Amino acid sequence: MYGTPVTEPEVSASEPRRSAPAPRSESAVAPVSGSAAVPSSAPVSAALAAPAAVATQPSAEGAAADEHVSRETPDRDEDDPPLAMEALRAVQILNPSGEIHMPRPDHPRVLCVANQKGGVGKTTTTVNLAVALALHGNRVLVVDLDPQGNASTGLNVPHHAGVPDVYDCLIDNVPLAEVAQAVEGIPNLFCVPATIDLAGAEIELVSVVARESRLQRAIAGHPEKFDYVFIDCPPSLGLLTVNALCAAQEVLIPIQCEYYALEGLNQLINNINLVRQHLNPTLDVSTILLTMYDRRTRLADAVEQDVRNHFGSKVLDAVIPRNVRVSEAPSYGQSVMTYDPGSRGATSYFEAALEIAMRGVNTGGAA
Template identity: 70%
Template sequence: MVVANQKGGVGKTTSTVNLAASLALHGARVLVIDLDPQGNASTALGIDHHAEVPSIYDVLVEGKPLSDVVQPVREVEGLFCAPATIDLAGAEIELVSLVARESRLHKAISAYEQPLDYIFIDCPPSLGLLTVNALVAGAEVVIPIQCEYYALEGLGQLLRNVELVKGHLNPKLHVSTILLTMYDGRTRLASQVAEEVRGHFGKEVLRTNIPRSVRISEAPSYGQTVLTYDPSSSGALSYLEAAREIALRGARKQQEQHMVEGTQ
């Protein structure tokens, strides 16, 4: 699942790590790939990511196996992370001259042999080669949208890029999930934006909204997700519910696929 939105500050990294932790806490084996040079997902999962640490940069640019850089997350059993280091900031430029530059992440994931139920790829807030690598490697796109003014601005470009990648490089790619973040039920604006997004995207929008929450914001500074930092907070409960929706949707899709295969 590729978590993408080229707008910054919409809750991409927060949603990536908290959805991943929620699924792992329910017994799934989940890998988070941090593709953002800022390395915020790595920080939130308590993973060391200073310059000397083997990272996703080595996988993309040097061709290192993904298994060499994946680390287990100490706080959550079944959760793993391929960290990002600051080296990744130069990867956009270095990738330009490499063979099959758009599909290097896809190749690395295909060669990864550990059993996994979910892979979440946290994208940088841009539509460059790192995000394209994520879109080529992924099957589904998750778009967090903050419930604020200009929420849908710039989304057209992301959706066009998804269609381009689908048409040329990855036919199975599709936008499967829209997640409303930073929802403040006390404001009319939040409910207006939620209504607009639901009208625009329909059934892709999860029923669960992620509220504005101090606990969600505080957790990364302790190297934790909100699930371990404050499990009973509204933020933690909302992410657990959103993850449950995602898991149920996935199970339903698999059932439908088996039925289709059975009738063929």
């Protein structure tokens, strides 16, 4: 009724022998596109020998060979190069000639990365721009102001309960220097993490004196001066975002290339204008970055044209495409710049960071 019992073992035993070598040989030949999955320090001969051994095993031992491979896979973490080596390799791939320089601004630039719509790429933009600028000689501080703590995750900075975080700076006046952590493997990059405690800060700030300028005073009181300070905002327009707008000189707005992303943009601009009028007269929407661009759709082109027509030169020429490597990188505690520097996502963020750096120099520190 269910067919002859011989057919199933023959199919299941023959399939692994045909399919097993393909992904292994592919990762061995092209380690750049899978740096997190297959370490560059692993011997190529070992990677090539494994599929050959599986292919020559009798069908009865095929399952045992697969189990052996799966048991060995976690041990590869011990052979992975340190993150500093990944960062060096990223610079060599993104800037092989060394001719591209991201000049340091003549005064610190504080950028608030804001958009009240969620899922438009605020945290991804913050992390990758910060890493790109830090890898090219700029001193960069990332302030994670989102209670979800995704920027802290993307930079592999501990942010579990009990870790000193930005909440302590806002509520208890703890100096920022005591909270900031150096990002492993990336020189000149520091991060102020966010823990779940920050979720209650919106309510607690209501009764605090000078509640809108708490973050501004914390950043100004840091003994070391940074070239760039990126503030990753939550997807809302509450007191945390107001603190970021008061502390910043510039606003960077990531806009997803979809219709819904444009609907709340007017409200965001209106709130920025209110903060400029009453709290921070120097605030300026300096940079618009188009994210999640899908070249296969007409809608992406239409959104891009609308944004460029409305904001003009504020829109960066660099556009961030939809790229699976950008989404994979945070699961390894890395930015896409070090996770896969040869991907379209990494090169696009590299171009965006270079454009921001050059605009700052050409206009005297304010893009």
